[in-house]
Amino acid sequence: MFSHAETDPVIDKDEARELEADLRIRLLQHQYRRLQQAEQTLLIVVAGIDGAGKGSAINLLNTWMDPRHVHTLAFGKLNKREAMRPAMWRYWNSLPPKGQTGIVFGSWYGALLAEAQRKHPDTEKMAQYARIINRFEAMLAAEGVQVVKLWFHLSREAHKERTERLLQNPETAWRVSRADLKAQKRFHRLRRAGEIAITQTLRPHAPWYIIPSANDDTRAIHTADAVLQALEQPPATRIVADTPLPVQCLPAPERRAAPPERIGKDVYEAQLAHWQGRIAQAMRSRAFSERSLVLVFEGQDAAGKGGAIRRITAALDVRSFDIHPVSAPNAYERSRPYLWRFWRKLPPHGKIAIFDRSWYGRVLVERVERLATPATWQRAYDEINDFEAQLCANGTQVLKFWLEVSKAEQLRRFKERETSPFKSFKLTQDDWRNRTKWNAYRNASQSMLERTSTHHAPWHCIPADDKRMARLKILEAVATALESADGHEPAHQEPPIQKQTSEFS
Amino acid sequence: MFSHAETDPVIDKDEARELEADLRIRLLQHQYRRLQQAEQTLLIVVAGIDGAGKGSAINLLNTWMDPRHVHTLAFGKLNKREAMRPAMWRYWNSLPPKGQTGIVFGSWYGALLAEAQRKHPDTEKMAQYARIINRFEAMLAAEGVQVVKLWFHLSREAHKERTERLLQNPETAWRVSRADLKAQKRFHRLRRAGEIAITQTLRPHAPWYIIPSANDDTRAIHTADAVLQALEQPPATRIVADTPLPVQCLPAPERRAAPPERIGKDVYEAQLAHWQGRIAQAMRSRAFSERSLVLVFEGQDAAGKGGAIRRITAALDVRSFDIHPVSAPNAYERSRPYLWRFWRKLPPHGKIAIFDRSWYGRVLVERVERLATPATWQRAYDEINDFEAQLCANGTQVLKFWLEVSKAEQLRRFKERETSPFKSFKLTQDDWRNRTKWNAYRNASQSMLERTSTHHAPWHCIPADDKRMARLKILEAVATALESADGHEPAHQEPPIQKQTSEFS
Known part of the structure; x- marks a missing residue:
């Protein structure tokens, strides 16, 4: 799954400039078309190895598209209002309207990825999380919210090299977070978690794109290209409904308009x-x-x-x-x-x-x-x-x-x-x-x-x-x-x- | 100002029933008319002596009107989101749409009332708070938000008697709060604060009603009557603009389309x-x-x-x-x-x-x-x-x-x-x-x-x-x-x- 991304491919500078010019025009064209039609919301889920440059890629997307209609939806620790509601509430609450684009950091994949990163992950739990995600994304797709998911990836060696390079320069050292440093040590677990999450939630209406991230130009071009592919698609017409919730339906209650007794x-x-x-x-x-x-x-x-x-x-x-x-x-x-x-x-x-x-x-x-x-x-x-x-x-x-x-x-x-x-x-x-x-x-x-x-x-x-x-x-x-x-x-x-x-x- | 309310008037039971029947029909009529016209929001500001039965009166209003279109807006301690914004943000944020009614507990009078309750209130501060309130309410009125303000009042003796009566009965003791008990001791200061607030913010487009509150029926009838009077009014056409903010206007900046220099x-x-x-x-x-x-x-x-x-x-x-x-x-x-x-x-x-x-x-x-x-x-x-x-x-x-x-x-x-x-x-x-x-x-x-x-x-x-x-x-x-x-x-x-x-x- 990650074999191509882990070759850490590099796009030639000149080629990148050429691709960029073309991508930017088409991104804008499709963004404006979507705005005019106002038929679909696009949600871009951002995930991947910490320290693969997710933030930079998204920043760039904001520059290439018209940022007035791109909303960054970043979710961190639960605040008090969120903690009192079901887990999905925060995502529902900040859903952009049709025509617009949302970029989701800290998405509904958090629980699945956390479980999948454990030393001994609980298979049944992971399957349950995946079902919840799949039902959610199928419902969104059917309701005009298109979800595309980006997994930012690179080889462990490239990750190490990138982190060290950023740390050495005082102007870029602040970009390296604790999570990025931890990612070096836990690289194989993160990688496995990605594999599990992608395998269990890959759907025609909610595809995953793996973004090779060792090289800045390559990452940028792949990110823009994935988003463009998503924007070019017409609204999904045939959604594969996912396994419904295993619900215990009760017999329909009996209907009677007149009560058994009257009362003074x-x-x-x-x-x-x-x-x-x-x-x-x-x-x-x-x-x-x-x-x-x-x-x-x-x-x-x-x-x-x-x-x-x-x-x-x-x-x-x-x-x-x-x-x-x-x-x-x-x-x-x-x-x-x-x-x-x-x-x-x-x-x-x-x-x-x-x-x-x-x-x-x-x-x-x-x-x-x-x-x-x-x-x-x-x-x-x-x-x-x-x-x-x-x-x-x-x-x-x-x-x-x-x-x-x-x-x-x-x-x-x-x-x-x-x-x-x-x-x-x-x-x-x-x-x-x-x-x-x-x-x-x-x-x-x-x-x-x-x-x-x-x-x-x-x-x-x-x-x-x-x-x-x-x-x-x-x-x-x-x-x-x-x-x-x-x-x-x-x-x-x-x-x-x-x-x-x-x-x- | 409070002399009538402090006689603790009592409406006769039978008379109250009769008045109630009439008030309820007219409240509903006007509420539905307002909903259909959708020209004005009604905000009812609730204030007065703690322990005067504000909560009960409002509860009753909810029963007499169609509660589906009456929103209770209760503001207590600032939460984190509110603390980061200007003081008025919480009120703006929960403003009902035109046609609907909001009942405001913990309103924008809090600061003025708190200052006016101090042993030695700062006159200039109070005047400033009052100006802010008056500008706010004039702006609301001009924009189709009608504000009426209810001050629940009773004599100190009746207050004492009411509190003791509620405390004696275990079924009603929970209704008495610490603020209610404190109100006995600080009665005169509360009373003075009310006088100051009412005097400084009484406006034709944002009237105060003093609600005699010693007797449950009397309080109920007066509350409903005040709200009815407000509902019967057509949208205000002539708002007395309040003292505008003393703003230091700068000279308008010079407009020039061509910059003094060009740049490579x-x-x-x-x-x-x-x-x-x-x-x-x-x-x-x-x-x-x-x-x-x-x-x-x-x-x-x-x-x-x-x-x-x-x-x-x-x-x-x-x-x-x-x-x-x-x-x-x-x-x-x-x-x-x-x-x-x-x-x-x-x-x-x-x-x-x-x-x-x-x-x-x-x-x-x-x-x-x-x-x-x-x-x-x-x-x-x-x-x-x-x-x-x-x-x-x-x-x-x-x-x-x-x-x-x-x-x-x-x-x-x-x-x-x-x-x-x-x-x-x-x-x-x-x-x-x-x-x-x-x-x-x-x-x-x-x-x-x-x-x-x-x-x-x-x-x-x-x-x-x-x-x-x-x-x-x-x-x-x-x-x-x-x-x-x-x-x-x-x-x-x-x-x-x-x-x-x-x-x-």
């Missing part, structure tokens, strides 16, 4: 106060201050999502939650993968994020209204299960409520909204239009319940024709979940990608 | 390398790791902004800067005050933010193309001076470059772009169109140079007909500024608003 106002109010008190209490527990909660509300129009949410928030300190009403994504959000806007709203520890409609829009409204192609919404089930598994593995509880309302009860509520002074604002033409697609929505929600009710994040189907019973059921579920957080074990069997605490790698 | 290629390259080396060196200084740099580039199309930026970034570690190309704001950005998108991009310590075009768009393109009314772009000069003063007071250096190119040289460059294979992408129809408005742009830029070349952030006018000389001048200015950072004193005479490090207040 007095009993309702007493019970409401009871569950609100338990929620308030549980929120103040020590255990919860180190985890977080995500609540998802889905259901037909007028199923009672808003009312249920208000009964929960009444029990909470206003500083402890955020409510995210979800409607069609705006242009800003559409320039990223559809899960992006939800990743950005994940709560820190001790907080609750409440989603009034959610990422399930992709398999509900987008499916029914044909805003997404069948291939797109069909792959979403796996993507969503994977997303929620990452939340759970991070200690974030995910509670999903499907509020089941009957067609007759919905009609009654629409009519009530038409006449009530403070409900009329809630009713729009869309609501009536959606009602005509009742069966299509029913089918879509049924598939959703079947494909995404998982062991780690099950759906709660709430009979919603009676608002009081529905609210009590939901409050009970929230209270119980919060109270169980103490002994709560991440339910998913696949460990999260190890959070990286090392320096840039 | 060899000399240019040697000098370029020299200044790049000095910049690289200065960036690694200890002093710079505790400050940051903002570079602003303005100038006619083809003046050479991009080329100059590339010569700077070539000297920098790619991880140490961000380039922000600025064009027309998108819908997401238009739903906030125009400075918002720039506040969000302020660099942390040790970093450089490079703006290729900037907030000066308001007084250049928006003025010339009539995208802003005369009143709007005229007030922008003060707003911009104020913004930059806050940056400087925070230790962020602001370097502004106006690249002056002649009309003839611009034409030559346009033609060159038409024919060059890797420049043709840079030329658009807009460029030709803007050229027809040469004189209008010239007038606008002249006013800009006269009104915003300040002692704390002067404009550098760069003769740009010769690209080499222009780049060298710019690099020299950047290097000199970075090197002088060591002894750099915040140049502006008005101190920044004191950064708040206390708990929620």
